[in-house]
Structures are given as structure tokens and as C-alpha cells.
Amino acid sequence: MPELQLTVPADLAESQAVRSATREFFLAAGFDPKTAGRLVLVADELFMNAVKYGSQPGDSVAIAGWIQDGGVQFSVADFNRRNLTTDDFAAIIEHRKNNLNLHATSGRGIALILREWTDSHEFHAEPGKLSFSFFKKLDSAMQPATAMPKSDSAAGPVFALTGELDELSLAAQSGPIESALETSSTSSIMLDLTAVPFLNSSAIGRIVGWHVQLESRGGGLAIRGAQPEVYDILDLVGATSLMSISPLSS
Amino acid sequence: MTQLEISQNPKSQSGVDYLLIAIAGQIDESNLAELAAVADQLPESAQQFILFDIARLEFINSKVIGYLAGLHSQLDAAGKSMLFFAPNEQIRDILELVGMDTIIPLKNTETEALQAIRDGDL
Numbered sequence: 001m002p003e004l005q006l007t008v009p010a011d012l013a014e015s016q017a018v019r020s021a022t023r024e025f026f027l028a029a030g031f032d033p034k035t036a037g038r039l040v041l042v043a044d045e046l047f048m049n050a051v052k053y054g055s056q057p058g059d060s061v062a063i064a065g066w067i068q069d070g071g072v073q074f075s076v077a078d079f080n081r082r083n084l085t086t087d088d089f090a091a092i093i094e095h096r097k098n099n100l101n102l103h104a105t106s107g108r109g110i111a112l113i114l115r116e117w118t119d120s121h122e123f124h125a126e127p128g129k130l131s132f133s134f135f136k137k138l139d140s141a142m143q144p145a146t147a148m149p150k151s152d153s154a155a156g157p158v159f160a161l162t163g164e165l166d167e168l169s170l171a172a173q174s175g176p177i178e179s180a181l182e183t184s185s186t187s188s189i190m191l192d193l194t195a196v197p198f199l200n201s202s203a204i205g206r207i208v209g210w211h212v213q214l215e216s217r218g219g220g221l222a223i224r225g226a227q228p229e230v231y232d233i234l235d236l237v238g239a240t241s242l243m244s245i246s247p248l249s250s
Numbered sequence: 251m252t253q254l255e256i257s258q259n260p261k262s263q264s265g266v267d268y269l270l271i272a273i274a275g276q277i278d279e280s281n282l283a284e285l286a287a288v289a290d291q292l293p294e295s296a297q298q299f300i301l302f303d304i305a306r307l308e309f310i311n312s313k314v315i316g317y318l319a320g321l322h323s324q325l326d327a328a329g330k331s332m333l334f335f336a337p338n339e340q341i342r343d344i345l346e347l348v349g350m351d352t353i354i355p356l357k358n359t360e361t362e363a364l365q366a367i368r369d370g371d372l
Contacts, residue, residue, distance in 0.1 A: 012280040016252040019276070019309060037340040044311050048279060113312075116347060201347035208352060237349040 002028035004065035010055030010078065018047050018063065022074075025065050029072050030138050038117040039074070039136060045113060046076040046132050054078030054130050068135075071119065075133035086125045093123075116200060116233065156180075156188030156219065162195040167202035174206070181210060187219030194225035194248060204237055211243045220244070252281045255306075256288050260297060264364045268299040274306035277314045285314075289321050293328035299372070300325065301363050305336035315348055322354050331372040335363045 004025040008014045022043040026036035043063070050061045055078050065074040084092075093111055114121045114134060121134040159177050163169055180186045189210065193199075199207075211221035222244040226234060231247045234240055254275040261270050269292070277285055292300055310318075325332050333355040337345065345351050355372060357363040366372060 012278070013252075015278050015280055016276055034339055034343065038343065041309075041311060041340075041344060044278065044309075048311065048313070052279075113347065201343065205346040205351070237347065238352060239349070242352060 001067055002065075003067075004063065004074075006063040007060050008063065010051045010057075010059040010061050012048065012051055015044060015047060019044055022063070022065070026072065029065075029067060031072075031136075035117075035136075038113070039072075042113050042117055042134060043074065043076065049132075050076050050078035050130075053082060054080055056081050070139070071135055071137040073133060073135050075131050077129055077131035079128055080125055080130035083127060084125045084130060086123065089123055089125050089130065156186060156190060158190040158192055160192040160195065163197075165196055165199035165203035167200075167206070170199075170203045170206055177210065181213060184217070187214055187217040189214060189219075189221045191221065191223045192225050193223055193227070193230055196230055197227060199230055199233065201237070204234065204239060208239060208242060222246075252276045252278055254281045254284050256285060258288065264361075264368065266299060266364050266367050267297055268301050268364075268367070269295050269297040270301050270303060270360075272303040272306070274308075276309035277307070278309070278311050279313050282314060282317060286317065289317075292321070292332075293324050293330065295330070298330050299367055300330060300332040301360065302332065302334045303336060303360065304334050304341060305338070307337070307341055310341060310344065312344075312348070315344065315350055319350065319353065331367075333357060333363050333366065333372065335360055 002025055004021065006018070006021055008018060019040050023036055023040045026039045027033065031039065047061060047063065055061065059079050059081070062077040063075070064077075065072055067073075118134040118136050121132070123130070123132045125131075157180055159180075161170070161173055165173075177189065177191075180189060191207065207221065207223075214220050220243055223234070224246040225248045226245055227248050231240075231245065234245055239245065252275070254273070254277055256274075257272045259270045259272070261268055271288065273285070322332055334345070335357040336359060337356060342351075342356065345354075345356060350356075355363075355366055357366060
């Protein structure tokens with residue numbers, strides 16, 4: 001059973017060694033290379049934050065990972081040199097999450113990638129120790145349906161997508177959308193996301209790609225029925241400034 | 251220390267004069283200054299177009315992405331354009347996650363990058 005126990009100097013120069021060890025651990029745990037790469041980035045961000053904000057010269061950072069409940073539990077702990085309470089830390093995370101400026105990516109980065117690439121995360125602060133941990137399931141296969149156009153309107157055909165959307169599940173539903181895009185007269189499309197509880201960066205990338213394609217024809221892609229979580233992630237990555245996105249009416 | 255190699259090469263191809271910058275290795279806070287030492291000169295470069303060959307770029311974190319977004323703004327203000335080509339899957343993943351590809355074009359090959367310039371897609 002793979003297990004990781006590392007205590008490394010709180011020094012940014014250790015970052016490459018941390019990434020190397022964590023990559024080896026996530027791969028040994030059974031993640032595919034792409035997922036392992038994402039988790040390495042999460043681990044890197046946590047380590048960097050621990051060094052920059054939770055440590056003094058000469059301190060160390062404790063990194064641990066182990067298999068639990070069909071997934072990996074991973075934690076990074078520092079000496080909490082700013083003496084934060086758990087509430088203080090929660091406020092910092094919330095503030096960063098709401099920073100939508102792409103140029104300040106380093107600020108919102110950790111909040112965004114934790115939310116997108118892990119299944120859950122938590123933190124705990126006490127005098128002398130601040131630990132941040134996340135959990136990632138080993139298997140998160142999803143069953144996609146096929147997108148069906150509901151009706152045509154002045155804004156173009158409406159396609160309703162369902163389920164959690166990632167690269168594979170969106171590809172499985174995108175046949176009718178791709179067919180519509182092949183028709184040069186189609187310049188506008190509406191996506192109805194009422195039945196979509198989550199979408200990841202791959203799905204967003206593909207949707208933005210459709211929008212760009214339609215924009216070149218003088219139209220664009222619009223989204224309606226975005227659930228709060230879905231709207232939030234689209235907003236975080238800046239998609240709301242690119243296209244019309246309407247939240248789900250309550 | 252994290253390993254990083256950066257090379258610069260002025261080129262003229264397919265009717266486009268551009269500066270090709272190849273980056274190999276990993277970039278994080280520990281060596282971002284190495285990239286900045288090269289990038290900070292770019293607003294004064296002779297070429298209008300700056301193409302970053304990132305085929306051998308293995309890792310970047312959010313700090314680096316924030317820096318690159320700032321560089322894009324500086325170049326834009328100087329009347330210059332930048333784009334990336336040939337990212338590996340991990341690099342593409344993080345660039346797309348944070349929406350970077352919506353402000354800095356991301357192409358599969360140098361040929362595609364040059365085509366985008368000729369087509370006026372920057």
C-alpha cells in the first residue's frame with residue numbers, strides 16, 4: 001500500500017523534490033498520469049503556501065499521503081508562524097476565492113484548483129501547527145447521456161446537457177452540437193445546463209471553443225440554467241465575461 | 251534549485267519576423283527570476299511577435315501563470331503579441347483551467363502559431 005511521509009526544509013528550493021516525490025506517490029496510488037499531474041500541482045501550491053506564509057527559516061514542512069476510503073488522503077502541515085486560527089484561515093481562503101482577477105492567479109489559484117481537482121478539503125489551525133488536507137477518490141467514472149435539441153429559437157437551437165461534465169462525458173453528448181456547428185448557417189447556440197451539477201476545466205474549454213467558433217460567424221454561444229456551483233466556476237475562470245450565462249432561476 | 255533552460259532565437263519564416271523563446275524544465279517561485287530576466291526585456295524587443303515554444307516545459311504553478319498574465323499585459327501595452335505553442339497535456343490543463351488560453355493564444359505547433367499571426371488571429 002503506497003504511503004508518503006516527508007519532512008522537508010521550509011525552503012522553496014525543495015519544491016522540485018516535493019513534486020517528484022508526490023508524483024511518484026500519486027501514480028503508485030493508482031491515479032492516471034493526468035490526474036496525478038493535477039494532484040502534484042495541488043500539493044505544490046500547498047507546499048509553497050506553507051513555506052511562504054506558515055514558516056520561518058530553519059523550519060520544516062510535513063507532507064503525508066495515504067490510501068483511505070477508496071481514495072487518497074493528502075496533507076501538508078507547517079508551524080503556523082502567523083498564529084492563525086482556523087477561522088482566520090477560512091477568511092483568507094474565502095477572500096482569495098472571490099478574487100476574480102486573472103493577473104492575481106496566485107491568490108485564487110489554490111482555492112480554484114482545490115475545488116476543481118479534489119473531492120474535498122479541510123484545514124485546521126492551532127498554535128504551532130496549520131495543516132491543510134484534501135481527499136481524492138480513485139474512481140470517479142461518470143455516465144453521460146446525449147444532448148438533445150429542445151427547440152429552435154431566434155437565438156439558435158437549444159441543447160440540454162445532463163450530468164457532471166468532463167472531457168469524456170461532454171464528448172459523449174456533443175454529437176448534435178457538433179452537427180449544428182458544421183452547418184455554416186448556425187451562428188448561435190444556447191446550452192441549457194439546468195441538469196448539470198458540475199463541469200470541469202476540459203468541459204469549459206470545449207464550450208468556450210464552440211463559442212469562439214460561433215463568434216467568428218457573428219454570433220456566439222449562450223448558457224442558461226447554470227446551477228450556483230456551475231455558475232461560480234464559470235465565473236471564476238472568466239467565462240462570464242466572454243459569453244452570456246444566465247443562472248438557474250430559483 | 252528547480253531546473254530551467256531558456257533560449258532566444260530571432261527568426262523570420264513564412265513572411266513573419268518573430269522572436270522564438272524556448273523554455274525547458276520547471277518554473278516556480280524558486281526560479282521565476284530567471285524567466286523574468288529574459289521576459290522583462292521583451293517589451294523593447296525588435297520583433298512584434300513573441301512565440302514561446304513550451305514543448306519541453308514540464309511544470310508551472312499559479313504564481314508563474316500570474317506572472318505570464320502580467321507579461322501579456324506589458325507586451326500588449328508595447329504593441330506586441332505573445333503566444334504559446336506545443337504545451338504538454340499537464341501544462342495545457344492548468345492554462346485552460348485558469349482561463350489563460352482565452353487571453354494568450356495556445357497553439358499546437360509553430361506552424362499553427364505562424365498561421366494564426368498571418369490570419370490576424372492575435
